Amino acid sequence: MWEDIKQLKKERNAIILSHLYQRPEIQEIADLVADSLELARRAAQTDADVIVLCGVHFMAESAAILCPDKIVLLPEEDAGCPMADMVTPEALRAKKAEMPNAVVVTYVNSSAEVKAESDICCTSANAVKVIQSIPEDKEILFVPDKNLGQFAAKQANREMVMWEGHCRTHDLVTPEELLEAKKKYPEAKVMVHPECRPEVTALADHVSSTSGMLRYARESQAKQFIVGTESGILHQLCKQNPDKEFHILHKKLICPNMKATTLKKVKEALENMRPQITVPAHIRERALKSLERMLEVK
Numbered sequence: 001m002w003e004d005i006k007q008l009k010k011e012r013n014a015i016i017l018s019h020l021y022q023r024p025e026i027q028e029i030a031d032l033v034a035d036s037l038e039l040a041r042r043a044a045q046t047d048a049d050v051i052v053l054c055g056v057h058f059m060a061e062s063a064a065i066l067c068p069d070k071i072v073l074l075p076e077e078d079a080g081c082p083m084a085d086m087v088t089p090e091a092l093r094a095k096k097a098e099m100p101n102a103v104v105v106t107y108v109n110s111s112a113e114v115k116a117e118s119d120i121c122c123t124s125a126n127a128v129k130v131i132q133s134i135p136e137d138k139e140i141l142f143v144p145d146k147n148l149g150q151f152a153a154k155q156a157n158r159e160m161v162m163w164e165g166h167c168r169t170h171d172l173v174t175p176e177e178l179l180e181a182k183k184k185y186p187e188a189k190v191m192v193h194p195e196c197r198p199e200v201t202a203l204a205d206h207v208s209s210t211s212g213m214l215r216y217a218r219e220s221q222a223k224q225f226i227v228g229t230e231s232g233i234l235h236q237l238c239k240q241n242p243d244k245e246f247h248i249l250h251k252k253l254i255c256p257n258m259k260a261t262t263l264k265k266v267k268e269a270l271e272n273m274r275p276q277i278t279v280p281a282h283i284r285e286r287a288l289k290s291l292e293r294m295l296e297v298k
Helices: 002-012 022-030 036-045 059-065 089-098 111-118 127-132 146-156 175-184 208-218 233-242 263-272 281-296
Strands: 014-019 030-032 048-054 071-073 101-108 120-122 140-143 188-192 225-228 243-250
Touching: 002 014, 002 022, 014 022, 014 036, 022 175, 022 233, 030 036, 036 048, 036 089, 036 111, 036 281, 048 089, 048 101, 048 127, 048 233, 048 263, 059 071, 059 111, 059 146, 059 281, 089 111, 089 140, 101 127, 120 127, 127 140, 127 146, 127 281, 140 146, 146 243, 208 233
Parallel strands: 014 030, 014 048, 048 071, 101 120, 101 140, 188 225, 225 243
Antiparallel strands: none
């Protein structure tokens, strides 16, 4: 299967991009394994003709927005994001009418139509910097993840109006479960994703995006870690730190949408050149502005 995929990739002049939450075998076949921010940057820079996005629908849409001249394939067409579904363009337009002077900051975990209604996007890796880039006299509406929004607002020392959305995987974790994990592994450092509830992030040693967790684990002198994010990240954590131990905070930290992509589906996508993800031009042009503004923030 791997050799078939490699051959097809060569024939199609394709690049395979994988999110850190994907299955280990998908990560191993990918040209790049990264978080949402780095995947977006790589998609914008690639000279490949075909982008195979091993992730969920909004990630493939972002690649299509940034690369209108490329063919973007999403091996599992039904790999969606429940959080992204928690905000619709109609509902956002209604909220904007209530807050006509607000700057709309939208997490990339959102549809192209919602991005088109936004002023600037962010990822969990750069949310704080994006918020800090907005003039202090401007009101901010943060969409759609209230947990990430609350964490970023605290770090940036800004008040924001939060959309009532959340990640169904991260939001399941409770402070009691974190404390139980600490009791089981008392020497371990706890790192969690900012999509977790505020009462969970408050108990962690380190709160960051997936790329931040990888960096923290590499640089830390600790030998044990409790990991409070989707379990797919364990593959890279263990691979990059063979002398350290990693324990998932809770077994329910599995996103079924991220696990929907298989090697067979990657192979079929390259063979059949579908499912292709496209974004209508009138939506793409507006959504592109919010993504470009995000990528400009340093």
